[in-house]
Amino acid sequence: MTAVETPTRSLKFWQGINQALVEEMERDERVVLVGEDVGRPGGPYGVTRGLRDRFGDLRVRDTPISEAVLVGLGVGGAAVGLRPVVEIMFFDFAMIAMDQIVNQAAKYRYFSGASMPLTIRTMCGAGGPNGAQHSQNFEAWYCTVPGLKVVMPSNAADAKGLLKSAIRDDDPVLFIETLGLLPARREVPQEDDFLLPLGVADTRRAGSDVTVVAIGRLVDRALAAAERLEQEDGISVEVIDPRTLAPLDAETILASVRRTGRLVVAQEATSPFSFASEVFALAVESCLSELKAPPVRVASPFVNVPTPVPLAEARAPGVDDVVAAVRTTMREA
Amino acid sequence: MTAVETPTRSLKFWQGINQALVEEMERDERVVLVGEDVGRPGGPYGVTRGLRDRFGDLRVRDTPISEAVLVGLGVGGAAVGLRPVVEIMFFDFAMIAMDQIVNQAAKYRYFSGASMPLTIRTMCGAGGPNGAQHSQNFEAWYCTVPGLKVVMPSNAADAKGLLKSAIRDDDPVLFIETLGLLPARREVPQEDDFLLPLGVADTRRAGSDVTVVAIGRLVDRALAAAERLEQEDGISVEVIDPRTLAPLDAETILASVRRTGRLVVAQEATSPFSFASEVFALAVESCLSELKAPPVRVASPFVNVPTPVPLAEARAPGVDDVVAAVRTTMREA
Amino acid sequence: MAELKTPVAPATGSARTTSRGRYRLMRLSRRFEETAHEQFGDGQVPGPLHLSIGQEAVAVGGCAALRKTDAVLSTHRGHHHCLAKGAAPDRLMAELLGRTTGYSRGRGGSMHVAIPALGLLGTNGIVGGGIPIATGAAYGMQAQGRDDVTVCFFGEGATGAGVFGEALNVAALWRLPLIFVCENNQYVELTPQEIHVAGEIWRRGESYGIPGVRVDGNDVNAVADAVGDAVARARGGGGPTLVEAVTYRWFGHYAGDRAAYRDDDEVNAWRANDPLVRAGAALDPAERAALDAEVEKEISAALAFAQQSAVTGPEAIALDHYAAA
Amino acid sequence: MAELKTPVAPATGSARTTSRGRYRLMRLSRRFEETAHEQFGDGQVPGPLHLSIGQEAVAVGGCAALRKTDAVLSTHRGHHHCLAKGAAPDRLMAELLGRTTGYSRGRGGSMHVAIPALGLLGTNGIVGGGIPIATGAAYGMQAQGRDDVTVCFFGEGATGAGVFGEALNVAALWRLPLIFVCENNQYVELTPQEIHVAGEIWRRGESYGIPGVRVDGNDVNAVADAVGDAVARARGGGGPTLVEAVTYRWFGHYAGDRAAYRDDDEVNAWRANDPLVRAGAALDPAERAALDAEVEKEISAALAFAQQSAVTGPEAIALDHYAAA
């Protein structure tokens, strides 16, 4: 996505988020940030560091542990003219604010005709020793909600460009960061105003044999798998990162599947009723005759996330799983 | 499912629920019922009438409007030896108790090794003039949760037999009733102890050309569509009601799809990331080579539920939609 | 902060501050709902109808000190709040009757009215759903340096919802310009408040350092005074207040509920304590009659407007889900 | 009601009611956590560790009057509650070290310990998550006609969560045998309690009619007395009580947090007010030394047990999701 001439800088994922927040708060005084530990502590993982000193404690506000009211701060704030960014520390805690997200924020325009420029940031995934209540990947739930947009970046550059767009968007956006990616580096364009559009997938790697649609932490793993498959098997893998899950850029995915005839979807979430299910559904609805082999899901087994990192990692799908899935699609039919 | 010799009685859906509650509370003193208006008022739609008089106000208990603690009453009650049935008035309000359902009840066995015999009853769907916050169908969310079971009966007999099984089950069960079905009648076996197993689909109608998997309010509509298709087009439609959504009886569905090669999934929920997505995913994973045509989803459009019944009904999929979908699958390759 | 989205308007003036004005608004609300109730009886209201008849003083008194740029959050039982905050009876009636000219195109009905331009941030189908939003609106006003305030109406049943305690705490901590107005009408759906409320609601804020007061919710001036004091304090940076206004709903929970769970004596005693009659007593009968006639005209016009508007059809269902691209 | 699942056990006796017993349990908790902390430093704890060092008196005093059939709900910071309710140090240590012999097979770590047979219904990764469960446990006891009680521990940060208010209301309405014990250790993750708590926690129950008391949380006897009174009242059908125990966490929020957000003077003043030292002062030094030696043995044995147990492997991940069919 990066134009060749733009200067870039290597940033960690969290730094991309931090830059986006700084830039948007500089640009527009209506942008505020509220959440637990976002202020003086700079976030439990340091993502928001420096913001409170820069923008003051009315615009960067530490809240009590009150997730429902926390999202309400965003909904009501947006209704009276702010463009709030609300941070829910772990994605698992978003459940506590579910009514405000689904029944209030997402329906505000439908009821009133007015904008609801609210961004809800949160952090998902089994990327640390945090256990079954701090590691879940329920992104698919939110994709069922009319009125809501769902973004899930896989790297520092996308995180920055998409968060800036989310903040400027006039609809509520759930912006899901991935714990396991926070320290991952990528070159990030440093142009004045680096924006990436919501709803547009990124074909991270072109290929002709198999389409791998990957999200979150599985994108890098899918890219690594693609390299390996190219070298070891001579299989040409296309890797697509949709980046926005709702609305989903089905066209890009389906065009690729039509060309390759083979589909793998890779995600950290468990398999049933997940993102992968929807992509498979779209594919079979639209490209049945082009499918050369049954698609394969690469996902976590349908069990809770264990606390010890070795177990959590054993549960999470890895490069090997993507490789195996692609090989399966090549063998079949 | 009903053995020929069993005497039956015509009951409304809500009466099936009521009978199940009465029988299980008679049978086992550990069964209690808590919820808003479940006691003296007998439920906002009369589903629980008579229970409080029969079992007293410690076992049938009206609660304040405190959905999170309401589910907690069930979790904690189950942990100290009850087998609670918790009623959440509308499915939309379950969001407020999401943490207790997903992070607490569903994980209790994983953490402790102990049983969590909790049944959560609620009522879904756009079957009345209740609008966008009282009509939603988010059953797919709960099917992503390891440790939880999800049941969604489509008629009085299944409602009764499955609710009795849910109450006796040692895992937490989300039992989703459908507002639009409450007055619908069906013959219900009146044997002593009519139980239906969780996790077993019911093939409501045998057929050889197309498999229609329908849930909730769409089952009757699918059956009506099947009649019409038989008569008007000579198409033989098999109608399967999975009844339990998690764990899903994939075998029954897939065996049918393998025979017919054609699949329609019909539901009241909207389409993206829904029950239908998962069924399509299972079908394309397992029966790609048998599929003769792209499967078709019959679902509500991806918009909020309007309040006026004519609009809500215009939005909900009907018999015509199922008919059209089946015809589409017959036309295509 | 950046410039305000809505410029600060002058206080709405006599409509809410004089006895005439208060009586007129209460009468408007009463007649609006009676008319809607009749329409419901005639099968013309394609949604649920939660009547606030008997509770008008809480809404009119509760909004008496408000400007257009102040915010109000309402509930499933909110026609009186809407009208008191300035909603046009014709468009509101059109909404109830499912007409294209309704505030939500006739798709939402009475639980889903939101008119941001008037500071009415929503009635709500979720009990307690408005409380976090009210907290956010008050925070937004504070963060923007405005001296506007938010009034959050909710029933006594909503005090059982967790968001109430969360909001009291945040409002107290941040000294938000937020007035919690609990409209205690004694019933919560089909059960009496004793099933729902332990102790005393007006004292719920004490341990947070939030002043609380209980007022006669059938006395519009008492409500206006209590909420007015709280509004003045909030505008001055003095933080939130909790007001419990004790009143009664004359009808069932929704139109159609016969309310067999309460006895006639109770209902009759409260009907004899009619807030509208009490408000009217301050006026001279001729003046009152003139106002009544005015209101009658306004209501007839509203009904006619609604009835002459097109019934909302399925083509409206899909609108207003996302910003135009 | 049907027969009880767990028969009523006699009070646990001297372990919690004598000065010796209390000191010993506090010492056990202290040494348990110091040992776990060392293990953490050595990279042997494959999960987060929230230490309760400095807060032992709240757990030991809070459980002093409890039987095995009484229930306790704990938090993310719950080793002391677990041990005070009777958890075996060896299996608890094994859980922290990720061993197959741990209470949750070593998969859960310190935030996911639940030992229903001991009435310990769970530590919890969700702040406030145990509060509704505690309400349900108390309801279950009441509905079964038992005279057991539930003690719900939570931090002052959890008072910001909506479930707290919901539970106060339900517990008061139903006169549940439930004791809310707020363990106010002055910090909430990385911020001081001033960011989180408006007013006074011990008074949160007043407006519900729930008695409240604030005690010195570093005085095990004071805590035991306050909670003991509440337990006695609850057993007798007198309903819930709210106890705020004021204490301090000596270490950071989690092992690894240097807690740079607070100053050394504050920390040192609280360390000088060590609840363990205070509890030990009641004993004669020789007796204390003997107890310390006993505890040392128990801790060494616990650590050895854990270390000799097999590390939990991936084969355990899938277990315990559903009842065996």
Ligand SMILES: Cc1ncc(C[n+]2csc(CCOP(=O)(O)OP(=O)(O)O)c2C)c(N)n1
């Ligand atoms: C979260 C939630 N739970 C339950 C309901 C169902 N419900 C609608 S109104 C109502 C009673 C509300 O009582 P109260 O707050 O006293 O307001 P009132 O109806 O008396 O005006 C209930 C339980 C709901 N709409 N939302």
Ligand SMILES: Cc1ncc(C[n+]2csc(CCOP(=O)(O)OP(=O)(O)O)c2C)c(N)n1
């Ligand atoms: C619902 C929820 N929100 C946020 C968190 C993150 N979190 C974990 S512990 C904690 C602080 C809890 O403070 P307190 O209740 O005072 O307990 P303490 O840590 O002091 O023992 C927070 C915010 C969480 N685990 N759950």
Ligand SMILES: [Mg+2]
């Ligand atoms: Mg009420």
Ligand SMILES: [Mg+2]
């Ligand atoms: Mg604390």
